[in-house]
Structures are given as C-alpha cells and as structure tokens.
Amino acid sequence: MIAGPAPAVAEELLAALPPSPAVWCSSLRKRYRRQVAVDGVSFTVGRGEVVGLLGPNGAGKTTVIKMLLGLVGPDAGDVLLLGRPARDPRARTRVGYLPELFRYQPWLTAAEVLALHVRLTGISVPAEEPRECLDVVGLADRAGDRVGDFSKGMQQRLGLAVALLAGPELVILDEPTSALDPVGRADVRDLLLSLRARGVAVLLNSHLIGEVERVCDRVVILDKGRVAASGTLAELLGRRDVRLRLAGVSRAAEELLAAAGPLTRDGDWFTVGLPADEDATTVPALVDDLVALGVRVHAVEPGRISLEERLLGILRAGPGADPR
C-alpha cells in the first residue's frame, strides 16, 4: 500500500526534473523501396530552442519531419515529442505543423478550418484565439472566405495560423516561406522571433539560409539521409571577421588591430579575424581604442564565413566529413 505523502513526493521529484526536450529522435531510418531516404538520423530540439534543418533537395529533411509527426512510419529509430513517444497521438497535442505541401479543405472558410483544428486538438482555447492567429498572419479580414478561393501565399499564411493554434509548445515548419513574397518572408521571420521570445520550440526546414541564420539557435545539416553536421551557429561557422574602413592608421593602431586577431589589409579596408567565442564588447572596444589612437573610422561591418559557404563546404566534403 502506498503511504499518503508518497505521491506528493513523487510529484515534487518529477517537477524538479528538467523538462524533456521538445524533440528527441534517435537512429531514425527510412527506406523507400531500394532508396534509403533517412539513415540513422538523431538530434534534439530543446524547449524554447529554434533549430534549423538544412540540406540539399532529397537530403531527407521532409521525411524526418514526417517521421517525427507519425505521418511516415520509420523502419527503425525512436521519437519523443514533448516527452511522449510519438506513437501516442497525445504527443502531438501541443505541436503545431505547417507541411511543405500545404492544402486545407477548400470547401471550408478560413475560420472553419481553424475551428476544425481546435476541435482536433481536443483543447479548449479562448474564443478569440483563432481570430488572433488569423490576425498574426494577416488574414483577419478573410476569415469568412472559402479557402478554395485563396492564393497559394494565402493558403500558406493560413497554414501558419493553423500551426500557431491552441498554444503549441513545439512548432514544426516545413518550408514556411516557399509561397510568400518578401513581405511575407519578413513576417515569418518576425513570427519566429516572437515564438522564440515566448519560449516555443521551433524546428524550421528552410532553403532560405539567411532566414535560418537570422533566427535559429542551432542548425542540423542533413545530406543523403544522414546528419552531416550540427551545432550552434558559432560552432558551425567558427571564426568571425570584422571589416573596418579606416583612415589615419598609425603603426600603433595597426599593432592594436593585429593584436585583436589575424589581420589582412586591402587599401583602406582592414579585416580582423575574431575568435568564435568573442563577446559582444570586443568590436566596440576595438573601435574605441582605434578612435583614441586618432584613427578615423568610416565603416565597421561584421564579416564572417556565411552559413551558406559553410553548408556548401560541408556538403561538398561529403557526409560524415565534419560531423559535430
């Protein structure tokens, strides 16, 4: 027989445990006939973390996402979503998803699509929440229109609204800006930043590397169904550069620049390599010191190996060449 206080103690112990990752997957494998689509993929997405999934076409990104959501059955491997095995449909209660192939019931209105998804989650949400989600994606004035009359861009916006419904703790976005114009892309970027600010974990599959670079805490690079590399941007990109356009550079100023990091010069442009772990005060302090030495500073630009260059480098080197 269980003593009275035991459940309370167990609850306290459970509450003291760190929350399980938003996504945990291990050794996922999937083969379509003779083609291996996913081959031993493992990664995690922490709570509140924004993780980018990158890789060339056919790398297995969408298949991995579908396996996480139970839409594709893995041949091997395990998935936990928000601490529950993905086999259990309840694991998806607090998960929002925008598929790459976004299509919603054309005979329903936008408001009806959202109402349907609220019912499917089985969670009671405030009456105004669906309208707020439509407002966030710029469709508030089209709530009563049939989805069949929507453009592709509007359907993708509707898909984003669906993914944001019912207070998700994890949002999985598969190419969320593929049908959006530049304004729409900027909106999605703002949306991702607001999700991160609210502590919502995001798994983002996007071909727009700049987008990933701006919003993601970590990146997982897939190639030929395997994890080719993963890590924070700082880990993946390594050294950062700062480019300065300077005039009146004395010998002392040049020594100061060289002391900050490897220095290269092209006319009045100076490029200084900074360590990956440099903090946010390094560059302002360097500029202050240069000004104190009488150097006129015309321009300061962050310059670093771009994620695109790094991605291409990893993919050209082949799978497993630089795994982290």
Place this chain on the structure above:
Amino acid sequence: MTVRTVLIFAALTVQEASRRRVLRSLAGLTIVLLAVSAFGFSRIDAEFDGELTTGEARLVASTVLNLVMFGLSLIAALGTAFLAGPVLAGEFESGMALAVLARPVRRSAVLVGKWLGLVAFGSGFITLAGLVQFLVVWATVGYWPPDPVAGLALLAAQTTVLLTLGLLLSTVISPMASGIVAVGLFGATWIAGVVGSVGAAIGNDAVARVGDASRMLLPTDGLWRGAMNAFQDPGLLATLSEEFNAHPFLSLSPLTGAYLAWAILWIVLVLGLAGMAFLRRDL
C-alpha cells in the same frame, strides 16, 4: 477522444459532401428522375384507358416502382462511390491529410469517421429520395409499398457496401479510378444477378451459380433484390409463376437473415482491410 474524433470526421464528411458539386449533381439527377417517374405513373392508367385489373395495375406499379428505385440506387451508388475516393485518397494526393493527421488523432478513428459520414450521407439521400418517390406513386396510382422501411434500409445498406468498396479501392488506386471501378463492379454484379436469375428460371444450375457467386463477392445485388421484394405487393408474388424469377425488377423471395449477416460481415471485413491499408500508408 477516439469517439470524439469519429464524430468530428463524420460531421466534416457530411459537410464536405453537402458543399461539393456532387450534391448539386445528385439533387439534379434525382429531381429529373422523380419528375419523369411522376409523369410516367400518371400515364399508366390513362394509356390503358382504365382497362387494367387491380392485379395488373399492382404488377405494373410494383415493376415500375422497382425500376425507378433502381435508378435512385444507381444515383446513390454513383454519388457515394465518387465521393468515397476523394474523401480519403484525394486528401493524400493533395496533401490535405498532412495537417489533419498531424493532430492528436488516431488514423483508425479518422477512417471510421469518414466512413460514417459517407454512410449518413448515402442513407440520408436514399431515405429522402425514396420517401418522395413513394409519395409520388401513392399520389398517382394509389400504391404504397408493403415494407418501405426495410426496403429503404436495404438500399442504404447497398449504398454502404459500395462506398466501403470505394474507400478500400481508394487506398490503392486514384480517387477517380476507385469510383469508376466501384461503379463498374456494381453494374457487373447486377448483370450477373440477372443472368443468374435467368439460369434459375430455366433450370440451368451452372448459370444460376453466376448470380449466387456475384452476390457473395459483392453483396450489392443481393441487397437490391431484398429491397425490391420489400417494395412489391405481397399478394402479387403469390400469383406469379417461377418464370418471373428472371424478371430484373421483381424479386420473388425475401432476403435471408444469413445473407444479411454476410453483407454486414462483408462491410466490416472490407472496412478493416481499408483501415489496415490506411494505417500503414506513408503520407
């Protein structure tokens, strides 16, 4: 949660069916058929200058009612068979299923819900159109079928058989192809049933077995014959000879309980197969 999911998808399927063009097509075809039958029934007595005996009038009314009800069941079969494909396979092809199945729902509950919605839609159509047809016949020639409830229930069961087949087919072939194959099999079984009846009437057992076998493989024709029997005047059946067994729009014997049980088992098995295919399918 599972029952809730079933009900959500049943309601969604009825809503889909009622908002798609197929409903307007069904309504149009039904109105045309009812209007033509109303005109036809009103002319039966006039064409024979009131010389038909009561028995003859009942025979004609029974036969023509069964003919029209066959037309209605054909419309229901076409409608539901062409609806069944899109509600499942069409959603896979378009990607519409992705966002829905990523919600906390069991696929089996989604399938049963959609099936239930289609059954409700098909049965609702049969009941409504059938009742209007009975009223038309009653108003024009004063004939009311002896067991309209059982007859309509059997027609609804026939529609259920066909839409369940459509669902199974749509898990392996395209939505349009599944509709065409289902309706083709429905027609082939009906023809095989008539051929079998001719065999029985002329005492050729081999030919008669064609009808029996087809009625077992796809119970649409067997259920249809049971429905016809429920629509006919019972007094009329006693006066008809065995040769009338070959009549495509008269049925001399009612449906047996064993056959009804087989039809129900058939539906459960085929829905189970569709469920297995649906559960294993990668989206």
